[in-house]
């Protein structure tokens with residue numbers, strides 16, 4: 438087994454000495470699960486990577502070394518990040534049974550994800566749960582966290598920004614989670630395809646996935662404009678309270694000319710934009726934000742500074758317009774967000790168990806067929822003995 442801790446002084450320095458796993462599941466994603474942990478008496482969250490991601494036996498020694506090196510580099514970077522709108526990474530801890538290759542990541546514990554808030558809305562579709570001023574505040578918080586990341590030198594590209602990676606604290610403040618994890622996960626091979634939240638990805642990300650597999654250098658093909666596109670999708674989801682999950686096809690056939698034409702990314706999501714254009718006046722900063730973030734051409738998308746200005750303008754336009762943060766705090770606290778996340782985590786576990794059982798069942802059926810075939814071709818005397826053995830068992 439590859440020992441991360443003994444081989445890396447950097448990682449040794451990040452190991453937290455006093456962490457206890459409470460066994461309480463908080464949530465699960467494509468490649469990790471989140472559990473409650475107690476760090477020196479304070480309740481925090483611990484992230485453990487799924488076994489599939491930890492199965493380093495399928496990789497060559499060189500790949501294991503490069504993945505390990507990258508993992509440690511990302512952890513080191515994570516440990517330097519400090520911003521009110523970025524989930525605070527606190528350190529690492531080894532799993533209680535010591536069986537895992539990758540240490541668990543310990544971070545501050547938040548209330549629920551933006552995705553859970555919007556999806557578990559009890560009045561979903563009837564009337565919006567989250568008032569517009571709160572939505573503006575959430576988007577401004579995300580823009581602020583992203584500005585911090587993009588202003589680092591070199592810029593920190595999130596690469597997997599989604600409403601599941603935006604977490605809310607009990608005061609309704611939004612924070613960006615899973616910073617620095619995307620490059621490591623993507624370089625671990627097949628898990629990359631699972632981890633990628635394609636819904637939030639711009640068109641160029643799908644081309645860069647191919648080249649990143651060849652070069653194993655995710656960072657070089659990703660640019661900050663990927664995060665800007667994802668933020669545009671998050672804004673559509675937040676404002677419309679509907680995940681824009683089935684956009685139109687990227688091409689269509691023009692009825693008059695019969696020619697195949699391309700839709701813009703914005704046109705592809707037009708169905709989800711109607712409720713937003715009803716809600717916001719033409720020229721509203723958030724409408725401008727969505728329109729510019731979803732530009733097909735990455736170089737035409739705004740920088741994070743422009744995004745921040747637009748969200749701040751939207752936030753100040755809402756100030757005094759009946760903003761009721763207390764209302765949101767109350768609804769956040771009464772939300773079954775945590776329970777839903779825990780149930781989803783359990784569901785995910787059961788799904789995995791079910792798949793393992795199905796695979797075992799298939800194997801057993803194959804063995805039965807093989808044995809029956811062997812029995813059918815065996816001499817009569819052997820068959821009689823075999824039947825006697827089975828009937829006496």
Ligand SMILES: Nc1ncnc2c1ncn2[C@@H]1O[C@H](COP(=O)(O)OP(=O)(O)OP(=O)(O)O)[C@@H](O)[C@H]1O
Nearest residue numbers: 464465466467468469471482545546547550601778
């Ligand atoms: N620090 C945290 N505090 C509270 N809840 C958290 C925390 N981190 C994650 N969660 C919850 O756990 C869920 C799963 O998080 P995780 O990071 O494993 O995956 P994800 O972001 O949903 O998806 P993926 O891993 O596929 O990107 C989140 O959606 C959120 O509800």
